[in-house]
Amino acid sequence: MAPAEQGATRYARVVVDSRLPQLDRVFEYRVPPAMEGVAPGVRVRVPLRGDRLADGWVLDVADERAWEGEVADVERVVSPVPVLQPEVWALARAVADRAAGGASDVLRLAIPGRQARVEKAWLARGAAEPAPLPALADDAEAVLPGLVEARRRVALECAGGVAPVAAAEGEAWVGRWAVALAALARQALERGEQAILVVPDHREQRQLRLALEAAVGADRVVELDARQPNPDRYRGFLRCVGQEPVAVIGPRSAVYAPAARLGLLVVWEDGDPLLAEPLAPWVHARDAALVRQAQSGCALVLAGHARSTDAERLVELGFLEHELLGRHRVRVLPTAMTDDGRRIPTQAFAALRDALAERPVLVQVGRPGHAPGLRCGGCGARGRCQACGGPLGRRTRQAPPSCRLCGRIAAAWRCPTCRATALVEVGRGSSRIAEELGRALPGVPVVVADGEHERLSLDARPRIVVATRGAEPIAEGGYGAVVLLDGDALLAREGLRVAEEAVRQWATARALAAEGAPVVLAGVAGPIAAALTGTTTVPFARAELAERRALRFPPAVRAATVTGLPDAVAEALEALAAIPHVDVLGPVPVVPGPGAAPTASAAHSERAIVRFGYAEGAELAGAARGRVLAAASRPRKPGAQVRLRIRLDDPEPFDGL
Numbered sequence: 006m007a008p009a010e011q012g013a014t015r016y017a018r019v020v021v022d023s024r025l026p027q028l029d030r031v032f033e034y035r036v037p038p039a040m041e042g043v044a045p046g047v048r049v050r051v052p053l054r055g056d057r058l059a060d061g062w063v064l065d066v067a068d069e070r071a072w073e074g075e076v077a078d079v080e081r082v083v084s085p086v087p088v089l090q091p092e093v094w095a096l097a098r099a100v101a102d103r104a105a106g107g108a109s110d111v112l113r114l115a116i117p118g119r120q121a122r123v124e125k126a127w128l129a130r131g132a133a134e135p136a137p138l139p140a141l142a143d144d145a146e147a148v149l150p151g152l153v154e155a156r157r158r159v160a161l162e163c164a165g166g167v168a169p170v171a172a173a174e175g176e177a178w179v180g181r182w183a184v185a186l187a188a189l190a191r192q193a194l195e196r197g198e199q200a201i202l203v204v205p206d207h208r209e210q211r212q213l214r215l216a217l218e219a220a221v222g223a224d225r226v227v228e229l230d231a232r233q234p235n236p237d238r239y240r241g242f243l244r245c246v247g248q249e250p251v252a253v254i255g256p257r258s259a260v261y262a263p264a265a266r267l268g269l270l271v272v273w274e275d276g277d278p279l280l281a282e283p284l285a286p287w288v289h290a291r292d293a294a295l296v297r298q299a300q301s302g303c304a305l306v307l308a309g310h311a312r313s314t315d316a317e318r319l320v321e322l323g324f325l326e327h328e329l330l331g332r333h334r335v336r337v338l339p340t341a342m343t344d345d346g347r348r349i350p351t352q353a354f355a356a357l358r359d360a361l362a363e364r365p366v367l368v369q370v371g372r373p374g375h376a377p378g379l380r381c382g383g384c385g386a387r388g389r390c391q392a393c394g395g396p397l398g399r400r401t402r403q404a405p406p407s408c409r410l411c412g413r414i415a416a417a418w419r420c421p422t423c424r425a426t427a428l429v430e431v432g433r434g435s436s437r438i439a440e441e442l443g444r445a446l447p448g449v450p451v452v453v454a455d456g457e458h459e460r461l462s463l464d465a466r467p468r469i470v471v472a473t474r475g476a477e478p479i480a481e482g483g484y485g486a487v488v489l490l491d492g493d494a495l496l497a498r499e500g501l502r503v504a505e506e507a508v509r510q511w512a513t514a515r516a517l518a519a520e521g522a523p524v525v526l527a528g529v530a531g532p533i534a535a536a537l538t539g540t541t542t543v544p545f546a547r548a549e550l551a552e553r554r555a556l557r558f559p560p561a562v563r564a565a566t567v568t569g570l571p572d573a574v575a576e577a578l579e580a581l582a583a584i585p586h587v588d589v590l591g592p593v594p595v596v597p598g599p600g601a602a603p604t605a606s607a608a609h610s611e612r613a614i615v616r617f618g619y620a621e622g623a624e625l626a627g628a629a630r631g632r633v634l635a636a637a638s639r640p641r642k643p644g645a646q647v648r649l650r651i652r653l654d655d656p657e658p659f660d661g662l
Contacts, residue, residue: 016070019061022109026637029107033072034079046087050080062089090263099296104653105629106286115261120239127243136224148188153304160316160325161308165333165516167483170219178481183216190252191220198268200252203260205279217252229255257290267303276313310512312546315560337524339534353488353525361467364485368471369514371491373455374400375437376430383425439471474510483519492529501659508536568612569649577632590614
């Protein structure tokens, strides 16, 4: 080939969208001379082997080739929009390497599917001039001044309370935490930078959206949520691709939103399990935020009503600064166990009755439905579904028993042990407690808020609101009283983070109370109750972290699970155990979960737990990725069991502690 012709040839480096670990690398393709639009970030179709085509994203284009072997041609350009921004690729690669996973798995979370009509309209519109920021209200206070400018890293504990904000439909009430975070986002936008705010679910997202619209204007707020229609989500994503200073809000995947000039990154309630990604490589939003802050140098805030042990570890290391925001004066009243362990304490009932003269009251319960559990009336064994083995329950008083997992009605249930057919109710769900309160306080409206009866907000009229944890609506002006039931049942569960999660859920409900209102914690005493009665939950988080350090449990150390066929597990453990400061627990045979039918593959699987320090994380992740690649390269019959799976920072083994 003549030198002039070589200079006219271009080569594209492409990352392929594939779940196969052996394809987690950068491929090089030749750009045909007649093909236009091949540029960094665009989507392309490329050949892999034979006639097989795959989607991919272009990382960069060069005039010289790096691969000496045969190079195939790019098949076609799918879209001219640079959806893969450089900062997102750097984040995806770093996050995947930390978790011993594939970068394309992360990019699949970060980049939504293409919508051709939305894309065409975006290209035709071009860059828009950002709308001016609205004027702040006279009573708006500066929150953590200098945080964005100084690029501070803060663990922010919000005291609680609710506040009104101006909304399109009129005045709306949100948590004070949302107003504070919106003020921080405004600081970033005033500097011409972007802000990303990550929340656990749509309830917090709604509050934050209302607060942001009041602080920076609706035109400056972008939502990225899988609950949105695909065109709306892609439209919001394209707004982030540009340089426009916007505030991006959404659940855990929003941490990967494009933001070339990122000034602020916030993770609200970083201890919430909903922020843990259920898809490979299973990276928690908090961990991705820490990686992104290190790359961009932006201000970082891990905020919540209660301090997580993960955030406390970073504070003790000096990586985060401790900040307590605001004061929320409520009277927290822990109570001893009641007579039968179920009824509402006399103190709580009196607080409800007194508060109902002026305001609504909140009763937080543990389970939805009428009877969360059923047991055999003959032998007392737990009632289980005859189809899937799941627990039986009753949604309403008149409803027939049904499985809480598969929903199948247990019409002809018979106990497999004693052959009895009668079922006895165990526990009380939200609808049953609502019925009992309605009979005890006749004439008072009773509202149920749970997974089946969603309510996001309500006015200040007196009423009783019975809500499951996490489903509590926002009341105008706050609740006149809050009663936290089923605390003993919540703490009776097995799991490493049971106490931490209980404190977080109770602190969230406490934050909804009006100033000076009573908060009754039923059936709980000791250090856990003290964590809720104090002005801060930091002492509780510090004590929890110290106990886990002594036991070498997360987050004091990191942990990985190694699961697969015995020979593959043994080879992986031999490689990982050679790393200093690593200890191995197991391996043990894999036991199917409750109600799961045993399979041939599970009967031959083993699992081990590998514990290691944060300093050894990079070395262990590299070794783990190497073993996964080696196991994947061996021939496997279609449908056969995966030989080896390694998951870093896996919380599942510690749920039963």
